[in-house]
Amino acid sequence: xxxxxxxxxxxxxxxxxxxxxxxVVAAAAQxxxxxxxAETVGQVAICAAMFYAVWSVWTATSVYxxxxxERTRRRTVLWTMLGIGVMAAAAPGVWxxxxxEHGAAELSARASGDSRTIAFTIAFLLCRxxxxxxxxxxxxxxxxxxATQGVSAVPWVVALLVRPETAYWLWLGGIAADLLFSVMxxxxxxxxxxxxxxIRREQDKQQRRDRWFYRLPFGRPDDxxxxxxxxxxxxxxxxxxxxxxxxxxxxxLGEALAQVVAADTALEWDWxxxxxxxxxxxxxxxxxxxTTLYGFTPxxxxxxxxxxxxxxxxxxxxxxxxxxxxxxxxxxxxxxxxHPETKERWYLFGGLALYCAISGVAGxxxxxxxxxxxxxxxxxxxxxVLIAVLGHGLPGWALAALAAVVPTWxxxxxxxxxx
Numbered sequence: 001x002x003x004x005x006x007x008x009x010x011x012x013x014x015x016x017x018x019x020x021x022x023x024v025v026a027a028a029a030q031x032x033x034x035x036x037x038a039e040t041v042g043q044v045a046i047c048a049a050m051f052y053a054v055w056s057v058w059t060a061t062s063v064y065x066x067x068x069x070e071r072t073r074r075r076t077v078l079w080t081m082l083g084i085g086v087m088a089a090a091a092p093g094v095w096x097x098x099x100x101e102h103g104a105a106e107l108s109a110r111a112s113g114d115s116r117t118i119a120f121t122i123a124f125l126l127c128r129x130x131x132x133x134x135x136x137x138x139x140x141x142x143x144x145x146x147a148t149q150g151v152s153a154v155p156w157v158v159a160l161l162v163r164p165e166t167a168y169w170l171w172l173g174g175i176a177a178d179l180l181f182s183v184m185x186x187x188x189x190x191x192x193x194x195x196x197x198x199i200r201r202e203q204d205k206q207q208r209r210d211r212w213f214y215r216l217p218f219g220r221p222d223d224x225x226x227x228x229x230x231x232x233x234x235x236x237x238x239x240x241x242x243x244x245x246x247x248x249x250x251x252x253l254g255e256a257l258a259q260v261v262a263a264d265t266a267l268e269w270d271w272x273x274x275x276x277x278x279x280x281x282x283x284x285x286x287x288x289x290x291t292t293l294y295g296f297t298p299x300x301x302x303x304x305x306x307x308x309x310x311x312x313x314x315x316x317x318x319x320x321x322x323x324x325x326x327x328x329x330x331x332x333x334x335x336x337x338x339h340p341e342t343k344e345r346w347y348l349f350g351g352l353a354l355y356c357a358i359s360g361v362a363g364x365x366x367x368x369x370x371x372x373x374x375x376x377x378x379x380x381x382x383x384x385v386l387i388a389v390l391g392h393g394l395p396g397w398a399l400a401a402l403a404a405v406v407p408t409w410x411x412x413x414x415x416x417x418x419x
Contacts, residue, residue, distance in 0.1 A: 324351035
């Protein structure tokens with residue numbers, strides 16, 4: 001093992017990064033609560049868009065810290081914390097025209113929703129800009145996830161000027177452009193070299209402006225302009241990146257557990273509530289165990305790890321799936337002895353299906369053994385889909401128990417098979 005590889009494996013998340021994660025906890029909780037109250041496809045889409053915005057800010061900042069290492073600017077991270085805090089506080093009132101009208105709290109949020117939507121959008125764009133500027137100032141071009149150093153702001157800004165029913169399509173367009181820019185850029189080294197040339201040209205222009213400024217009478221002749229850093233392609237610290245992505249998964253699992261506890265505090269306990277709660281708790285444990293066994297991509301480890309850009313896409317899907325499961329668990333326990341609403345069942349088992357589907361994709365890329373697909377991954381995926389479609393006649397406690405079985409069987413691969 002080379003010295004550089006050993007250093008990468010020994011590096012862990014700093015106290016600053018762990019402190020930064022606290023704001024993501026708050027944001028995940030607010031989005032999960034909003035998702036739980038969603039009634040239409042438009043409301044679900046807004047929740048998904050808000051989650052992507054928070055995830056992308058966290059990812060951009062974490063990728064910047066991964067590349068910068070000890071040179072990470074503390075102020076950048078702390079200002080980004082403030083920005084995510086603003087996004088979390090604004091989340092309940094974003095696009096008030098898409099909020100369900102169930103009470104005074106919703107009507108109050110509707111009255112102040114326009115300002116919250118603006119605050120959320122501005123905070124998102126400023127946070128992404130902070131990460132981009134900091135990475136560029138260090139002379140790094142982050143080719144493995146180019147979205148760290150750019151964002152298409154136009155769709156998000158224009159969305160503030162149109163009707164809510166149209167706005168979330170613009171958000172979707174901005175998200176699609178963001179992801180395509182990252183994936184296509186990461187898979188095209190020539191494009192990243194062009195990005196490096198563009199940064200060099202901008203630095204040359206800035207240096208000429210600085211020289212002109214220092215010639216003016218009110219300039220500072222005693223100061224010498226700092227030479228811009230040399231431009232280079234950033235190298236990913238893979239061990240550190242995997243740890244950061246895994247910690248984010250744990251954060252979202254914590255929100256799932258919080259949903260279970262919150263539901264229990266408002267209910268009269270009986271055997272159905274107890275059964276549903278225990279099953280939900282076991283579900284969270286098994287998802288955590290899969291994370292500890294395989295990492296943030298729920299597939300057995302192999303000698304062919306995902307490329308960083310593919311790992312980040314998988315991470316987005318996995319964390320989104322767990323957030324959907326968290327929203328489903330909250331409603332499922334509240335209706336333990338009854339037939340839950342269709343949306344609660346789809347949140348839970350649709351999230352499980354997405355989780356299993358991503359595990360399958362990661363397994364294909366990682367060249368996992370065929371028996372894992374046939375004996376574990378495919379049965380779990382089919383079970384989640386079938387229960388989501390056909391499970392309308394089952395009570396809440398039974399659905400929770402079936403949901404706990406799926407990740408238990410998926411994690412059973414390492415217990416039953418000697419590799």
